[in-house]
Amino acid sequence: MNMLTTNPPAARLTAAETALVEAFSAQIGELPGNGAVIGTRDRLLDDLKKSGLPTRRIEAWHYTDLKNLLRAIPEAQATAATEAVAPLVDGATVLSVLQGVADSRAAVDGVDIASLKDRLVDGTAAAGLTALDKDDAIGRINGSFVRDGYVLNFPAQAEIAAPIELQARHAGGQIHTRFPVSFGEGSKATVIERHQAVTEDAALVSSISDIVLEEGAEITWIILQQQGLADTHLGQIRVKLGKDAKLRLFVINAGGKLVRQELRIEVVGEGAELTLRGVNLLGGESHTDVTLVLGHNVPHTNSTETFRNVVFDRASGVFQGMIRVAPDAQKTDAKMACNTLLLSDEADFAAKPELEIFADDVICGHGATVTDISKTHLFYLMARGVPENKARAMLVNAFVAEIVEELEEEKLVEALEDIVSAWLEKHA
Amino acid sequence: MPAVQETVDQVRRIDIDQYKYGFETVIEVDKAPKGLSEDIIRFISAKKQEPEWMLEWRLDAYRRWLTMEEPTWARVEYPKIDFNDLYYYAAPKGTSGPTSIEDVDPELLRVYEKLGIPLREQEILAGVKTSRVAVDAVFDSVSVVTTFKKELQKAGVIFMSISEAIREHPDLIKQYLGSVVSTTDNYYATLNAAVFTDGSFVFVPKGVRCPMELSTYFRINEKNTGQFERTLIIAEEGAYVSYLEGCTAPQRDENQLHAAVVELVALDDAEIKYSTVQNWYPGDAQGKGGIYNFVTKRGDCRGHRSKISWTQVETGSAITWKYPSCILRGDESRGEFYSIAVSNGHQQIDSGTKMIHLGKNTSSRIISKGISAGKSNNTYRGQVSIHRRAENARNFTNCDSLLIGDRCGAHTVPYIDVKNASAQIEHEATTSKISEDQKFYAMQRGIPEEEAIALIVNGFVKDVIQELPMEFAVEAQKLIGISLEGSVG
Structure with missing residues (x-):
């Protein structure tokens, strides 16, 4: 053999x-967690060190x-002043x-609410700190550094009218935050996960x-990313x-310089249904990557996914x-489906x-388009x-609004449309 | 439904492994010693009576290859190939190069007769003018004969084996060889540059429409031999050529390697149509044996308004790794890719195309139909890339997969990279099985199940079959039927 197969140095x-x-060694003393959690953190960071950050x-x-x-990691700032603001929709x-x-x-x-910190200290949250696979850099980083978040348990049949x-x-x-949430059998709720920069x-x-989502749960989950x-x-x-669970997952990216949003979804119960919608508003010099891995693992499940992307300036999506x-x-x-409006010659978009498919009796399809605004x-x-x-x-507004309107709840639609319009006004 | 019935009947006549080209021919051969080294490359180069610069070109590639690593990104699995356990040169005795048909070993002629490849220039047959195809027949490492050479010469078309072209047209070779697929392009292309033994060379001069279809027929016969052919087609300004390629190999328990490189160059207003029916031995029902097909095919639309069209029907090979591509460099140039990939048994196909849009107002079209049956895996992997300055680029991609049986896999991996806002890109893909309704409709009218499936499959691939030249379309349709035999029920 003339091929050497030694491991690279x-x-x-x-x-x-x-x-x-270095941040890890500096922080490990104060990161919350019992022995099991600390052990897991060490292991995840070690894996990260060995594999490095992922490359192309x-x-x-x-x-x-x-x-x-x-390129660089900002210094940790424990004491920066921030405070909560009014929720996206009244009554949440x-x-x-x-x-x-x-x-x-x-x-x-x-609803049973606990801080993740407490669960890390008592060790009950240890099992969740995992990397999903060898390329899960986010799992490794988050698992190593996570400090807090909320652990929510919706008991069976809980119906929570107001969004959380x-x-x-x-x-x-x-x-570094984390939100482990379990929705019991037949529970119903709307959760808005909102990330915002203040400065x-x-x-x-x-x-x-x-x-x-346990059997028959019906959940709406909205991720709204508005980083600086x-x-x-x-x-x-x-x-x-x-089984028979229904999830409506909406993901809106409207900020950040370098964004990777991973959606790792496993459909494990028959009759389950996923409605996934995404809106990506990209401008400036940002780079935004939405990566979906959706596993249909059992018979008789449905899913539809639609993503609309608008790319301005020198952004890449x-x-x-x-x-x-x-x-x-x-x-x-x-x-x-993934539809993109590429609105600047200096912007770019990549779709994959x-x-x-390993089963034969299925109907699966995807479509992707990238174009400018239609001249007609x-x-x-x-x-x-x-x-x-x-x-x-x-x-452009209509292109995006079509997706937001699918949410149906009037107050939510209005609030999100306002965010979209404001963003577009600033960038168009 | 005579055509369909014919397919079914034909299938029945064939033995369990369904591969009708699996015979082996006992013929005296001239072989290089086993293994790969600079000496072997010198041996090949000497055998081919190549000039010094060609040997240097090969050695350069070989040295580069030694530093490269085998790609692993494709969805194919196979045991590591021992590149030193292969013969890199095997030629039937007495055929140091193409000769006239009279000098060809009658045993060889019988092989091609058996394969249904016409090597005799029959112009008028029983008063009927048959369609004529010029053939370059490549047996293991050498081209045994090229037909219709004289007549093509009259039109100014050069059609000969590449070894001959290196000797006779060194200027053209120097100018174009490696200009589309460089010697450093990828692992297999670099290996090919080092050890390629034969292949076809086509040159169609300015303004000439090639008067007949050109074709090359590749046959691997010898045991443990790798076939490394290299094809170079050049169409000058305003020229047109249609080229067909066919391949078969004997049925063997061991895997054989085939790593080809095809380069196409189309200048202003030129058009090249390249069709392949690939039917290498796919291995037996247990997945034993078969050809490893690692091929680099690329067309360069160098001129304005040039056009390159790839059409492929892939039914054979244990492993297929092949992405015929178009570089759309000239303004208003066009690339097309039409593909049918059928996998059955334990076959693994990872195939697709790349359309690289560089010029303005370029367009490309991709139609890919994958059919998986048995325990096979069939992947479409394609890239459409629109560069920053490629104004008004247009692409349409459609890849459909059909699954027959619940043990096979169908995968679609398209990469779409757009860097110009004026581009218009559409991609669609579907995966499904033959609908029960369609089958029921046909069977209810008295068509047996197997035939009904053949009928539906033929409908599924029609878009691509239409793109094939007549002679190939009929063969391709039969091949698909045969490849899918045994996948029903």
Whole structure:
């Protein structure tokens, strides 16, 4: 053999990798957790050190070379002043996480709420600190550094009318939060996960929501990401969908400099249904990557996924969407669409919608488009006396609004439409 | 439904492994010693009576190859290939190069007759003018004969084996060889550059429409031999050529390696149509044996308004790793890719295309139909890339997969990279099985199940079959039927 198969020598760490390792040694003494948690943290950081941050050579990170893109880690700032704001919709219960610390004492009737910190200290949250696979850099970073968040338990048949808003606000620094949530049998609720920067100071944010829907649960979960222009946001939502459970998951990205939002969804109960909608508003010099891995693991499950992306300025956007149908997951019906409006010659967009199918009796499809605003649509409006810039704005707005409107709850739709319009006004 | 019935009947006549080209021919051969080294490359180069610069070119590639690593990103699994356990040169005795048909070993002629490849220039057959195809027949490492050479010469078209072209047209070779797929392109292309033994060379001069279809027929016969052929097609300004490629190999228990490189160059207003029917031995029902097919095919639309069209029907090989691509460099150039990939048994296919849009107003179209049956895995992997300055680029991609049986897999991995806002990109993909309704409809009219499936499958792939030249379309349709035999019920 003339091919040598020796392992490559341990790669040198980048500045950001070194900073992470150093931050860990500096913080480990104060990171909450019992022996089991500390052990897990050590192991995850060790794995991170060994593999380094992912590069484009790793297929799952092909378009987001984190090693290259993440240049520096901002200093941790424990005391930056932030405070909770009014919820997105009136009447919602706010559970705030300020500068990475769950400070809210709010209670919701019928829901068991605890701070993650307490669960780390008593060790019950240890088992959840995992990396999903060898390429799960977010799982490793978050598992190593996570300080706080909320653990929510919705008992069986709980019906919570008012939305619950998990409000994570920061003023720069290192923020690592986590929200393990279980929805009991037949429970119904709406949860808004909102990430917001208060200042322009750079932050490294990692946040993992780990949610389980038991049989027949009907849940709406909204992720609204509004980080600052200098922030890195590494978000992940892990979902397990049980029998006949219905999840409506809306993901809106409207901020951040370097964003990776992973959606890792496993459909594990027959009759489950997923409605996934995404809106990505990209501008400035940002890089935003939405990566979906959706496993249909059992027969008779449905899913639809629609993503709408609007790309301005010098922004670059990425959508990776993999639908995996396991052997024997017959009668799966999965449809995915990713539509992009590329509105600047300096912007770019990469889409990789994947299908991986091991069962034959399925209907699966995906579609992807990338175009500019349709000239005929523009002409139609301009022929009616609408000036070009206004016509463009209307069309872009409509392109996105179509998705938001699917939420149906009037107050929510209005609140999100306002956010979308404000964003578009600023960037168009 | 005579055509369909014919397919079914034909299938029945074939033995369990369904591969009708699996025979082996005992023929005296001239072989290089086993293994790969600079000496072997010198041996090949000497055998081919190549000039010094060609040997240097090969050695450069070989040295580069030694530093490279085998790619692992494709969805294919196979035991590590021992590149030193192969013969890199095997030629039937007495055929140091293409000769006239009279000099060819009658045993070889019988092989091609058996394969149904016409090597005799039959112009008028029983008063009927048959469609004529010029053939370059490559047996293991050498081209045994090229037909219709004289007639093509009259039109100014050069069609010969690449070894001959290196000797006779060194200027063209120097100018174009490796200009589309460089010697450093990828692991297998670099290996090919080092050890390629034969292949076809086509040159169609300015303004000439090639008067007949050109084709090359590749046959691997020898045991433990790798086949490394290299094809180079150049269409000058305003030229047109349609080229067909066919492949078969004997049925063997061990795996054989085939790593080819195909380069196409289309200048202003030129058009190249490249069709492949790939039917290498796919291995037996247990997944034993079969060809490893690692191929780099790329077309360069160098000129304005040039067009390159790839059409492929992939039914054979244990492993297929192949991505015929188009670089759309010229303004208003166009690339097309039409593919049918059928996998059965334990076959693994990872195939697709790349459309690289560089020029203005370029367009591309991708139609891919994957059919998986048995325990096979069939992956479409494609890239559409619109570069920053590629104004008004247009792409349409459609990849459909059909699953027959619940033990197989169908996968779609498209990469869409857009860096220009004026681009218009559409991609769609579906995966499903043959609908019970369609099957019921056909069977209810008295069509047996197997035939009904063949009928539906033929409908599924029609878009691509239509793109094939007549001679190939019929063969391709039969092949698909045969490949899927045994996948029903």
